[in-house]
Amino acid sequence: xxxxxxxxxxxxxxxxxxxxxxxxxxxxxxxxxxxxxxxxxxxxxxxxxxxxxxxxxxxxxxxxxxxxxxxxxxxxxxxxxxxxxxxxxxxxxxxxxxxxxxxxxxxxxxxxxxxxxxxxxxxxxxxxxxxxxxxxxxxxxxxxxxxxxxxxxxxxxxxxxxxxxxxxxxxxxxxxxxxxxxxxxxxxxxxxxxxxxxxxxxxxxxxxxxxxxxxxxxxxxxxxxxxxxxxxxxxxxxxxxxxxxxxxxxxxxxxxxxxxxxxxxxxxxxxxxxxxxxxxxxxxxxxxxxxxxxxxxxxxxxxxxxxxxxxxxxxxxxxxxxxxxxxxxxxxxxxxxxxxxxxxxxxxxxxxxxxxxxxxxxxxxxxxxxxxxxxxxxxxxxxxxxxxxxxxxxxxxxxxxxxxxxxxxxxxxxxxxxxxxxxxxxxxxxxxxx
Numbered sequence: 001x002x003x004x005x006x007x008x009x010x011x012x013x014x015x016x017x018x019x020x021x022x023x024x025x026x027x028x029x030x031x032x033x034x035x036x037x038x039x040x041x042x043x044x045x046x047x048x049x050x051x052x053x054x055x056x057x058x059x060x061x062x063x064x065x066x067x068x069x070x071x072x073x074x075x076x077x078x079x080x081x082x083x084x085x086x087x088x089x090x091x092x093x094x095x096x097x098x099x100x101x102x103x104x105x106x107x108x109x110x111x112x113x114x115x116x117x118x119x120x121x122x123x124x125x126x127x128x129x130x131x132x133x134x135x136x137x138x139x140x141x142x143x144x145x146x147x148x149x150x151x152x153x154x155x156x157x158x159x160x161x162x163x164x165x166x167x168x169x170x171x172x173x174x175x176x177x178x179x180x181x182x183x184x185x186x187x188x189x190x191x192x193x194x195x196x197x198x199x200x201x202x203x204x205x206x207x208x209x210x211x212x213x214x215x216x217x218x219x220x221x222x223x224x225x226x227x228x229x230x231x232x233x234x235x236x237x238x239x240x241x242x243x244x245x246x247x248x249x250x251x252x253x254x255x256x257x258x259x260x261x262x263x264x265x266x267x268x269x270x271x272x273x274x275x276x277x278x279x280x281x282x283x284x285x286x287x288x289x290x291x292x293x294x295x296x297x298x299x300x301x302x303x304x305x306x307x308x309x310x311x312x313x314x315x316x317x318x319x320x321x322x323x324x325x326x327x328x329x330x331x332x333x334x335x336x337x338x339x340x341x342x343x344x345x346x347x348x349x350x351x352x353x354x355x356x357x358x359x360x361x362x363x364x365x366x367x368x369x370x371x372x373x374x375x376x377x378x379x380x381x382x383x384x385x386x387x388x389x390x391x392x393x394x395x396x397x398x399x400x401x402x403x404x405x406x407x408x409x410x411x412x413x414x415x416x417x418x419x420x421x422x423x424x425x426x427x428x429x430x431x432x433x434x
Contacts, residue, residue, distance in 0.1 A: 009244045012189040012220050017261040019099030019141070020188040026106060026202065027059075028194030028224055029250040032089035033111055036082065038198070048078065058198060064163035075162060080154045083108055088115040091254040096121035098257065102137075102184055103147045106202075107194075108154050112147060129153060131176045150177045167201050185209055189218040193250050196223050197233060210241050220244040222253045286313055299417040306406040312349075314400030315416055323355065323393035326381060329421040330390075332397075333378040336364065337415035340371035342407045348414070349405050351379070352398040353389055360384035360392065364399075374417070 005013070015021050027038055036044065042062040046052050049066035057065075066075055092115040095103070099122050103112060116125045123145040126136040129152065137146045150170050152160035161170040171178055184190060195202045209217065221243050223233070230247040237243040246253065286304040304313045332351070343366065350361040362384045369375040381389045399416055406412065 004246065006244060008218070009220060009246065012191070012218055012244065013257070013260070015189050015218075016098060016191070016257060020101060022102045022104065022184045022188065022190045023095070023100055024104045024190055024192045025112070025250075026192070026194035026199060028196065029091075029105075030086065030107055030109055030111055030194070032091055032251050033086045033109075035086055035109065041082075044082075045078075049075070058200075060162075060164050060167060060201075064165060067163050067165070072162075076160055079108060079160060079162070083154050084110075086111055088112075089251070091251045093118065094254045094258050096123070098261070099123055099141070100145045101141065101188055103145055104181060104184075105147070105149055106151045107149075108152060108160055110154060128177065129155075129159075131174055134176060134180065137180065148177055148181065150174050150181070182209065182212075185213060185217040185219070189220060191220045191222060191253075193222040193253060195221070206241055206243060215242060218244070220246065222246045222248060222250070224249045288315075299415050301413065301415045303411070303413045304401075305409055305411055306401065306403040307408045309403040311403040311406075312400055314398050316396055316398050317419065318396040323395045324421075326353070326390045326392055326394055326421065329381060329423050331378055331380055331422045331424070332420070333376060333422055334419040335374045335376055335417045336369065337374045337417075338366060338369075338371055339411075339413045341410055341412050344405045344407065347405060349400050349402045352400060353381075353384060353392060353394050354396045354398060355392040355394055358388075358392050360389040374415075378422075 012021065027035070031037060038059050039056070042057055042059045043053070045059070045062040045066050046055050046057075049070050063075065086109055088111045092111050095112065096116050096118055103125075105112060113125060113127070123141070124143060125147045126133075126139050126144045128134060128136055128146050128148045136144070139146075151166065152162075152170070154160065161167065161173075192202065192206075197203060206219065206221075209219070219241075221237055223230075223245075225247040230245075234245040234247070237245040248256065286302065289301045290298065300315050302313060302315065306313060332353075334351075338348075346365070346367040348364040348366065350363055353360040360381075362379050364377060369377070397419070399414075401412070401414070
């Protein structure tokens, strides 16, 4: 995929990693969750409400004809029945791993909202359905991301603006929301995903933005791959609109981000409430990478040197919820991969279980492991230095290497994955000591 990326697109993707971009999702982004395609939904509307078949038209036109013949309540009930059962795809679940300036969607479904129900997210959603919600855009972007839904939502408390008339009403009733969306194009790059040339209202918006903003904004248009069409479309988007173009689809684009960028927050297999969120460092040269080697398979890698005996480096897995009760577990296990490099005592200093006023440590002995391949390490919790690890409420787990064991100016590379607390089957439950 890298060979398809222009320097300008690479710059936009770099900005995503810095939390400077806005994401604008269309209907194509919901297909991986089982949503019908535009053509399928249009045909279904015409058949259900007009008792006709084989009349090709856009979804907006189909909704307009249906609304002219049936009540709004009937149409809205139909839409909710089709969209309320959808669940977020793996691509949707990647969204909360990154920070966004804003999220925008013309979709009526709640797939983004469901994705952000995960136990650990980088930002909380600030839902914006009407102009009365706009003050929420003033919330801290470190903690909140605005989700703008200018066309409405299947949520029972919100109005859905359907059909050609609905799109017109949305621009009239929610004029300030659309003005804010235009301003977002000046604040940083905007990535449109799940739209096509058939989405006339989006293409009109892009044309108007070009007229009003010229080259003062960066836009990336991500659409599905369609054999024979993408090269022609790319040329039009780039030459006529000055818009970058990728034919990777929602799934391909989000997978690329998860593999090429270090997420602001990435999942850990320790327990759902723990996440690899930051790096411990002092006095060393360091690069840090979270990546996926396979679906659901996350790896944390450190490349570093430590030149000071007091220096150290490590990966921290930290709770964002109440501390973890270790009384329910007997072991901690993980996979480690390391390069064969000179070390003092042939070990990495320790894995640490840290509570608010206790630290339990255990060295990682490399002498019994094979370099340059993944090896499992299992440590009973009762073996950690300082007794009572299982009675500690843990707020973070740290893998650390120190200058007292590292050789100065020596390059090291260590990978950690599949970290989890474990209780063998049949082991009775315990209570956390008071």
